[in-house]
Each structure stands twice: as structure tokens, then as C-alpha cells.
Amino acid sequence: MSMYFHLRAVPPSALRNSATWFQRLFEDDWDIVRERIGRHREEVLDRQYLDVELLYSGIPPNHAPDGPPTDVVLGGRPVFPPNPSLPPFLLLTAAQVTGVAGYLKAADFDDLWRRARPQLLRPYIATDAEPEVRGLFAATHRDLTAFYAQTAEYGDAVVKWLVI
Numbered sequence: 001m002s003m004y005f006h007l008r009a010v011p012p013s014a015l016r017n018s019a020t021w022f023q024r025l026f027e028d029d030w031d032i033v034r035e036r037i038g039r040h041r042e043e044v045l046d047r048q049y050l051d052v053e054l055l056y057s058g059i060p061p062n063h064a065p066d067g068p069p070t071d072v073v074l075g076g077r078p079v080f081p082p083n084p085s086l087p088p089f090l091l092l093t094a095a096q097v098t099g100v101a102g103y104l105k106a107a108d109f110d111d112l113w114r115r116a117r118p119q120l121l122r123p124y125i126a127t128d129a130e131p132e133v134r135g136l137f138a139a140t141h142r143d144l145t146a147f148y149a150q151t152a153e154y155g156d157a158v159v160k161w162l163v164i
Contacts, residue, residue, distance in 0.1 A: 005049035005073070007160045009041040009151040012094055015159075019081045022089040026161050041156075043147040045140070049073055049162075052140055055116045056107075068103030071096060072144060076160055090160040094152075101152035104145040109138055 006026055016022075045052055053073040076090030092100065113120075113134060120137065121130060151158060 004047070004163050005045040005160065006163055007043040007045075007147065007158055009097075009147070009154065009156040010159055011154070011156050015157055017079075019079050019089060022079060022091075022159055022161065023081055023086075025159060026163055041147065041151060041154075043143060045073065051120055052137070052144075054119055055112050055137055055141070068100045071100050072104065072148075074160075075100075076158070087162045087164075092158040092160070094155050094157050097148060097156065097158050098152045101145075101148040104141075104148050107141075107145075109141050112141070113137065 008025060010025070056069045056072040057074075071092060074090065076092045076096070078088035079091055080088045117130075117134075121133060124130075124133060148158075
């Protein structure tokens with residue numbers, strides 16, 4: 001079973017306050033999404049998305065104050081799908097996206113890594129795994145920074161969903 005955490009940028013004018021519309025947004029392929037909302041930007045985190053959340057938010061349950069650090073991965077207003085067995089969608093407004101983009105642009109990856117390093121390395125037995133693991137988190141940080149920066153530049157919102 002593959003689990004992915006998807007983040008999709010949506011222009012506010014195309015956004016619908018409907019869980020059914022959000023579900024279609026994630027079920028449709030990229031070309032259909034691009035046709036429906038006029039452009040397409042997406043970021044996908046693999047099943048370790050909670051580790052990425054830890055990088056920004058601190059030790060669970062979110063020891064960071066409310067705001068951009070907690071919004072990068074899991075933040076947003078929940079919108080519950082019609083099927084209660086499915087996880088909720090998370091919606092960040094364009095203003096919230098701008099806040100997250102500013103936070104990520106100003107964040108020092110080395111500081112984030114130092115704070116979360118012990119928890120992020122815990123699952124890895126090999127003592128020489130740190131350079132590879134750190135590199136993966138650094139790449140994800142760069143990707144998320146670019147995604148939020150471009151999304152904020154367009155003035156778009158972000159809809160997030162754990163796709164199982």
C-alpha cells in the first residue's frame with residue numbers, strides 16, 4: 001500500500017468549498033487538473049511526511065507555536081470528505097500560503113536539522129546514514145520552499161490530502 005501526502009496549489013477563483021470538489025482535485029490526473037484550474041503545481045511527500053512535519057514543528061504533538069512552522073506540511077483548515085473513513089482535506093488560504101512561504105524562505109535548514117536531528121535519525125540503525133538522510137530532508141526543504149514561494153507569487157491557496 002502506498003501513502004502519499006499531496007499538496008496542490010489552486011487559484012482562489014477556481015477553489016470550491018466542497019469536499020467532493022477537493023476529492024476530484026486529487027483523483028484527477030495532472031492534465032485534467034491543469035485544464036480545470038488553469039495551471040498545475042503540486043508537491044508530493046512520501047509516507048515519511050510526518051518526519052518532514054517534525055523537521056518544521058518540533059517533537060509531536062506540535063511544540064511549535066501556531067503559525068507557518070506548523071502549517072508547512074499538515075496545517076490548514078480541515079474539510080471532511082463525505083466518506084468518514086477517509087482523512088480530511090486541509091486548506092491553506094492564499095494569505096496563509098504567503099506566511100508559510102516567508103517562513104520557509106527565512107528558515108535556516110541547518111538550524112532546523114540540528115533541532116530535529118535526534119528524532120529524525122532514530123529509525124536508522126547505520127551510524128553512517130546521517131549524510132544521506134540529511135540530504136533527503138534538505139532536498140525536501142528546497143522543494144517545499146520552491147513550491148510555497150511560487151504558489152504565494154501566484155496568490156494561490158493550497159489544498160492538502162493524504163492519498164492512500
